[in-house]
Amino acid sequence: MTQRLTLDEALARAGREIERADYDRADATLRAILAAAPGLPQALALMGRISLIEGRNDMAAGLRRLAGLGLAPAHILDIGAYEGWWAGLARSIFPQAHILMIEAQESKGAILEAEAARLGNAHLRVALLGPESGRPVRLHIPDTPYGSTGTSLYPERSDFARRTEERVQTRLDDLVKGEPPYDLIKLDVQGAERDVLEGGPNTLATAKAVIVEVSMLAYNQGAPLMAEIVRYLDERGFQMLDFVDPRRGKGGILYQADAIFLSRASALVPDRVW
Template sequence: MPTEAPVLFPLAGKAVKLARVLAAPSYARALLRTRTAAAVEHEALLRRLAPATVIDVGANKGQFALAARRALPDATLHAFEVLPGPLATLRRNFDGDASFTAHALALSDAAGEATFHVASREDSSSLLGVGAAQEAVFDVREASAIRVPTARLDALGLVEACVAPILLKLDVQGAELQVLRGAETVLDRLSHIYAECSYVELYQGQALFPEVRAWLEARDFVFRSAFNTHHDPKLGPVQADMLFQRAPA
């Protein structure tokens, strides 16, 4: 059975991050009530980008969404999470927040159903099978597989109804290009895309960062910077959060 990821932080900066979580009432509440550690490392960037709407794809328990809410108290948040356990925790973390909506869907490039690969750490689950490098670097392996509902973002009518500027955040464990292909007709409504991308194949058949970057650049997005890079002693850079900006018209 999958196990819930423990509330642990990277060794580098662990104490500082924990102190930041405990110092913010909303973060401390989520940590104590639901064992959800807010992704405080994204706060500064979110404030700088200042989107009116955040679409959080692969929201898990709301780690990123908690940071978005604290950084952007007036923003509208839409979160997509398909695993029942994390989805229930996500909704609990935002209970009473009228500007937050959770969607029980896996976004992809086709509507219907798909196999979802549940990992030994639920926040590493994916539409793609867990690869050998994921196990070697993060000690994560596939625990089970379930069928889940899928949808294209550009078929939901959601983006068209959102207030601009809109930030699309992707943390979908190797399925970034599938989600982007399923959003192709609404990309021009987005101001920024913030996607966790890999330099090495952590999931079977995933598109690596150069392919994701080329796809977005062909559609008028400019790569701005990489954040929160994870390094492996043997493999070097493994993955990072990549920021893309819509090119001026």
Template sequence: MNVRTRAMHAVAERLGRRGFELRRHPATRRQHVLTRHGVDLVLDVGAADGGYGTSLRSFGYRGDIVSFEPQARAFDRLRRTIAADPGWTARHLALGAEPGELTMNIASNSTSSSVLPMLDTHVAAAPSVRYVGTESVTVGRLDDEVAEALAGHRRPFLKIDTQGFEREVLDGGPATLAACVGVQLELSLVPLYGGGMLIDEAVGRMYEEGFQMVGLEQGYAAPTGEILQIDGVFVRPGTEV
């Protein structure tokens, strides 16, 4: 064991005694998946202020990104985030099963905002997070909104993080989903939003669409330590480059 390895073991041991774990960042594994499947376009649905796209860039993804964010304040932050990145575009839009207008519930922490009602399980897990207002948002269908982008790319990857509204996004994008080599999907282990899709339905749907799960990333955890949401990374077998 060399000096560097011994030092890493020592750090890991000290962290372990304090309840922490030293491990490879999940974004590193995700980037390996994107590279292996030759992803040249990421469709970022529920982009918030651009944290997901920024992570992609930080870990080596250089392809195009198209982000969708319906909240006005979050979209303003997203627009500033992407200002210097010519390969990253953003649209002020929600995505659902049908085009139209919907009322979004705005949460005190912004990232928990949803078209769907927040359930008591969410409130119990995060008492400081509440809905504090509403905002009318424009809704489009994924297939309608990304057709032009798909025409210029061969190997798209779809990420959806919409606080319980994932089913509706997928319902509006069957052609897009069929074109994708991979998907990252937020998976709820317990009901957090009224009518939201739970993990069993979501994983089953991905497998029915021809994808297999290849990775998990921890998402939202309660102060009690219980994990409430995770992200599943799925790929279509046989699409490696």
């Protein structure tokens, strides 16, 4: 029996397990398939189906749903890489992709270089992105129990102590000039997502999918809220498709999440629901 037939049979078995609501067994079957055939779209689509049925709405589920729609990025941009956890997750879903991690914090360089080496076919550039290359800006770095997560051009509205660094911005288009198109762009830069995109119109124009951290409430002083980000990307040909990793504050109030957008110029936007 050929490997292709073996995979077909395993996929069929996983489908039957899902129909029987035996999701744990189906998950194990699909993980075995992905170990043998990393990034197999049919397996990722079935894993996305399990996530929907069980109400999972994390980043991994969102990336699997993108793969199930046919996204197979050759090049991925991880903007706001921090310590590389998202790049590792993206590698598990899209094993063949080249990943460029971009991080503003120079102190994260050694950690990210090690993660790039571990992942393979991944690289790091330390740069503070913005709408204009050479512009001096002030970077706000909070001191939290979780480290320096939350670093941004826009001060976080929290009681944590913070320090500032004087830095110089670089446009995204200048940083990646001459490189192949990036099919998937992820941005998690604490309210500065639009600033980054304004410096990368050419990079954005060739993307098939964009993942952006959005805020419903004013989490960072002066940063645009979700409605502005959705409108900005809509005007540039991107349709919001999904919503993952919702974060809730006191009283269960939703204040942040990651929004997934698809280019209307791509073939990825579904033309029907069922």
